[in-house]
Amino acid sequence: MDICIAGGWLHDLGLVKGNRHHCFTGAELAREYLEGLGVDAEDIQQVVHCIEAHDGEVVAGTLEAKVVHDADTIDKMGPFGFIRHVWKISLVEDLDAERLVDTVAEHIAERKSKLYLETSIRIVGGFHRILESFLEDRETATKVVATVVDCASKGIPSEDTAQILLEDPTLEKDFRDTIICQTATCYLD
Ligand SMILES: [Fe+2]
Ligand SMILES: [Fe+2]
DSSP: OHHHHHHHHHTTGGGGGOSTTHHHHHHHHHHHHHHHTTOOHHHHHHHHHHHHTTTSSSOOOSHHHHHHHHHHHHTTSHHHHHHHHHHHHHHHSOOOHHHHHHHHHHHHHHHHHTOOOHHHHHHHHHHHHHHHHHHHSHHHHHHHHHHHHHHHHTTOOHHHHHHHHHTOTTSOHHHHHHHHHHHTTGGGO
């Protein structure tokens, strides 16, 4: 559990050096950081592996790394995951709303296909169906993406961005209910 928690906290550390291959830059930064704290060498290796394997670039070889990988993936799934991922990508890549919809949808489908644990696959299934039906309405999806891009550019955190979207009565009830569930991590109950 401690390895998973440390991996969870540190997995995106590499983003301070940019999005590209941040699993490797993050693993290196975390190793230095944990060595500086005097953490046991074997524990460091375990945490470092969680970080390098968190986004599928490296195959997770331990249960702890699978847990961190799947937790990070669950965070990117469904309506709230879509919002969070659009938010992040809009800040690191120069794409218009249409391209963002496609890029993020593709990324989500790819990450979903790499889930390791049965529990994760079960959690994600329901969310993903809601997102798929949302994406069928291209016009609404592009409108939502434009709102998210605008919020991200103003420095409004993704959680607050989701709250702003919840106030839009034209969005499907299922879509909004799933955002509420995801932001409250109701799937962990
Ligand atoms: Fe990441
Ligand atoms: Fe992450």
